[in-house]
Amino acid sequence: MIRKCLFPAAGYGTRFLPATKAMPKEMLPIVDKPLIQYGVEEAIEAGLTDIGFISGRGKRAIEDHFDISYELEHQISGTSKEALLDQIRDVIQKCTFSYTRQIEMRGLGHAILTGETLIGREPFAVLLADDLCVNDEGNGVLSQMVELYEKYRCSIVAIEEVPREEVYKYGVIDGKPIEPGVFEISKMVEKPRPGEEPTNLAIIGRYILTPDIFDILRKTEPGLGGEIQITDAIAEQARKGLVIGYNFKGKRFDCGSVAGFVEATNAMYEKFKERNGDC
Numbered sequence: 121m122i123r124k125c126l127f128p129a130a131g132y133g134t135r136f137l138p139a140t141k142a143m144p145k146e147m148l149p150i151v152d153k154p155l156i157q158y159g160v161e162e163a164i165e166a167g168l169t170d171i172g173f174i175s176g177r178g179k180r181a182i183e184d185h186f187d188i189s190y191e192l193e194h195q196i197s198g199t200s201k202e203a204l205l206d207q208i209r210d211v212i213q214k215c216t217f218s219y220t221r222q223i224e225m226r227g228l229g230h231a232i233l234t235g236e237t238l239i240g241r242e243p244f245a246v247l248l249a250d251d252l253c254v255n256d257e258g259n260g261v262l263s264q265m266v267e268l269y270e271k272y273r274c275s276i277v278a279i280e281e282v283p284r285e286e287v288y289k290y291g292v293i294d295g296k297p298i299e300p301g302v303f304e305i306s307k308m309v310e311k312p313r314p315g316e317e318p319t320n321l322a323i324i325g326r327y328i329l330t331p332d333i334f335d336i337l338r339k340t341e342p343g344l345g346g347e348i349q350i351t352d353a354i355a356e357q358a359r360k361g362l363v364i365g366y367n368f369k370g371k372r373f374d375c376g377s378v379a380g381f382v383e384a385t386n387a388m389y390e391k392f393k394e395r396n397g398d399c
């Protein structure tokens with residue numbers, strides 16, 4: 121059974137400066153909740169309540185968010201505002217939160233390897249909060265992936281078809297379909313140069329990884345941009361055994377870009393209005 125979910129959250133969020141000068145980008149609000157809370161709620165829905173953060177300098181607001189604020193509780197106790205904390209209280213009550221710091225920014229692979237101390241030797245999920253995913257028709261992406269893991273017991277990356285001209289922004293897979301929406305991966309490339317992409321099946325920020333990934337990451341040489349790429353390590357796993365690409369059900373918003381962030385905000389505001397009316 122998978123219980124743990126890692127959240128790499130040490131990045132600087134430079135695309136959102138100056139908003140992210142003194143505030144973690146993970147704490148930017150999409151309407152009434154910080155981006156990271158959407159990710160944690162998706163993990164909880166998938167049964168992953170052991171939450172690990174790869175944190176860094178300037179990220180303490182994340183720890184405070186996933187903790188009780190006694191002063192605030194005291195202030196709003198017995199008022200109409202009290203209910204506004206129900207959802208985050210529920211998150212705090214269901215999960216445990218652990219933190220480790222990534223001292224140097226050496227890539228996503230390096231961030232995940234830093235999380236080994238929080239994971240140990242068991243399969244785990246990784247969620248990149250920048251990719252906000254919703255599925256109005258059923259379970260969230262991580263739930264879908266956990267279910268698939270029960271069947272295949274191997275590493276799984278979430279994928280989606282993107283326009284060819286955007287493939288260069290992503291890790292990309294190649295492989296053959298083994299059931300609808302499920303690919304056996306034969307090759308993975310991190311951010312291929314235009315014209316060199318094997319397919320338009322882009323990796324999005326949801327992974328289930330078997331713990332041998334840590335041994336592979338320790339030996340993975342710096343790749344694109346001089347960084348240790350998780351894509352290269354998973355590609356090595358795929359050379360040795362089965363790794364799956366899963367074309368998930370639902371919609372993804374790229375909240376790492378300003379346009380995607382605004383799109384997500386508008387979509388979430390529609391849902392917010394359904395719950396609360398115009399305000």
Ligand code: G1P
Pocket residue numbers: 228248251289290291292310311322323324325350351376
């Ligand atoms: C990372 C991964 C990339 C993946 C992307 C999904 O890139 O390295 O393989 O496609 O997340 O969001 P980043 O967006 O951090 O550049």
